[in-house]
Amino acid sequence: MDESGIDEEREALNRRREEITRCLQSLTGQDGNLDGGTAEMRRYYLLSEIREIDRRLAGIQLDEQSLRRMEGGE
Numbered sequence: 877m878d879e880s881g882i883d884e885e886r887e888a889l890n891r892r893r894e895e896i897t898r899c900l901q902s903l904t905g906q907d908g909n910l911d912g913g914t915a916e917m918r919r920y921y922l923l924s925e926i927r928e929i930d931r932r933l934a935g936i937q938l939d940e941q942s943l944r945r946m947e948g949g950e
Contacts, residue, residue: 882940882943885932885936889933889936890933892929893926893929896926896929899922900922900923903918903922
C-alpha cells in the first residue's frame with residue numbers, strides 16, 4: 877500500500893472511530909431506556925469495534941514504518 881492509500885485508510889478508520897464513540901456516548905445517555913442486557917450487548921459490540929479499529933491503526937503505523945525503512949527515510 878502506498879502512502880496516500882495509508883493516509884486514506886487512516887482517515888476512514890478515524891472517522892469510523894469517532895462515529896462509534898458518539899454511538900457509545902449516546903448509548904450511555906439511553907441506559908435508563910434500555911434493559912441492562914441490551915445496553916451491555918450494544919456497549920460490548922461498540923467497544924469491540926473500537927478495539928478492532930485501534931488494532932488496524934497500529935498496523936497502519938507499522939506499514940508506514942516499513943515504507944520509510946524501504947525508502948531509506950528512517
